[in-house]
Amino acid sequence: MDKIVEIKALSKAYTQGHEQTLVLEELDFHISRGEFVSIVGPSGSGKSTFLNIVGLLDDVYSGEILLFGRRLEDLDEDQKALLRLKNIGFVFQFDSLLPEFTVAENIEMPARVLGSGGRKARELLKRFGLEAIADKFPMEISGGEKQRAAMLRALRNAPALLIADEPTGNLDRHNSGVVLDDLRRAADGGTAVLMVTHNEEAARRADRVLRMNAGRLEAQP
Ligand SMILES: Nc1ncnc2c1ncn2[C@@H]1O[C@H](COP(=O)(O)OP(=O)(O)OP(=O)(O)O)[C@@H](O)[C@H]1O
Ligand SMILES: [Mg+2]
Numbered sequence: 001m002d003k004i005v006e007i008k009a010l011s012k013a014y015t016q017g018h019e020q021t022l023v024l025e026e027l028d029f030h031i032s033r034g035e036f037v038s039i040v041g042p043s044g045s046g047k048s049t050f051l052n053i054v055g056l057l058d059d060v061y062s063g064e065i066l067l068f069g070r071r072l073e074d075l076d077e078d079q080k081a082l083l084r085l086k087n088i089g090f091v092f093q094f095d096s097l098l099p100e101f102t103v104a105e106n107i108e109m110p111a112r113v114l115g116s117g118g119r120k121a122r123e124l125l126k127r128f129g130l131e132a133i134a135d136k137f138p139m140e141i142s143g144g145e146k147q148r149a150a151m152l153r154a155l156r157n158a159p160a161l162l163i164a165d166e167p168t169g170n171l172d173r174h175n176s177g178v179v180l181d182d183l184r185r186a187a188d189g190g191t192a193v194l195m196v197t198h199n200e201e202a203a204r205r206a207d208r209v210l211r212m213n214a215g216r217l218e219a220q221p
Contacts, residue, residue: 003069004161004192005054006030010063011215012049023049024061025215031194033160036187038195038203040220041212047196048165050212054194055163056084068160085114089154089162089191093169097138097149104134107153114157124152128182144175151182155191162186164195168202180205 012024023046031037039047052058053065056072059080065072067083075083089110097106107121125134130148133141141149147167154162164183168176180202187193187207195206203209203220210217 002032003066004031004033004035005194006066007054008064010050010053010061010065012046012053012058012061022215024053026063027216029054029210029217031161031192033192034187034190035208036184036193036195036206037208037210038197038206039210039212039217040197040200040203043198045212046215047212050217051163051165051194051196054161055088055090056080085110086157087160089157089159091147091151091154091162091164091167093166095147095150095167097146097153099138102135102137103130103141103145103149106138106149107156109153110156120156121152124155128152128185142175144171144178147171147175147179148182151179151186155186159191162191162193164193166196166198168197168199176202 007027007029010024010027010029011022013020013022027050041047053061068087072080097103098109104121104125107124111120122134125131128148130145130152133145133149138146151167167183168179171179176199183193183195184205197203209220211220
């Protein structure tokens with residue numbers, strides 16, 4: 001199963017009062033194992049709306065979505081929740097670690113929810129060159145390190161799909177580069193990485209750049 005996500009004719013409208021606003025319109029999309037895809041586009045064009053649907057955080061839409069070859073509409077709520085927990089990792093722009101836990105403990109959190117144990121957090125920290133912050137608390141590390149730790153937490157359960165909404169939005173150039181290197185490493189390890197960014201330079205680090213335009217995703221040369 002090479003295709004991680006396959007979407008056909010996805011439409012989504014928000015209703016406010018009597019007004020209906022179509023945000024996504026007959027959008028098609030696909031991403032494969034190990035592929036790094038970025039999405040750019042103006043503010044308000046529907047990028048986060050799209051990520052929320054792909055990440056199973058929003059199920060109000062029309063169209064067909066296949067995740068790991070399974071049609072979403074054939075799955076019940078429990079199956080979707082398990083699919084999300086096991087196979088999808090999320091990173092957001094202002095991601096927050098739990099302040100009362102160390103970095104390693106924060107990274108272990110999703111595994112505890114799943115009931116699987118182990119010392120995977122330390123392995124991940126080592127692989128990404130962050131062993132030094134393993135036993136530090138969030139208030140003892142930098143913003144860039146926090147963002148990277150949040151990314152490792154998203155990678156803890158070895159998700160097939162990593163969804164990142166502006167993961168470098170509040171980082172300087174150097175730290176953005178480091179986070180993008182991390183995303184590339186995750187993709188090289190087989191994870192499909194789907195990133196939204198306002199930064200064209202960051203976008204170009206992906207294998208494929210798509211632009212959100214009038215409710216659809218278009219390939220950007
Ligand atoms: N829960 C909601 N209810 C109603 N309208 C919404 C809701 N969420 C988003 N919208 C509207 O849908 C449109 C798309 O929003 P979205 O957050 O997907 O944009 P975006 O491309 O992620 O923008 P940005 O780059 O600023 O993050 C916007 O016009 C927004 O105001
Ligand atoms: Mg957004």
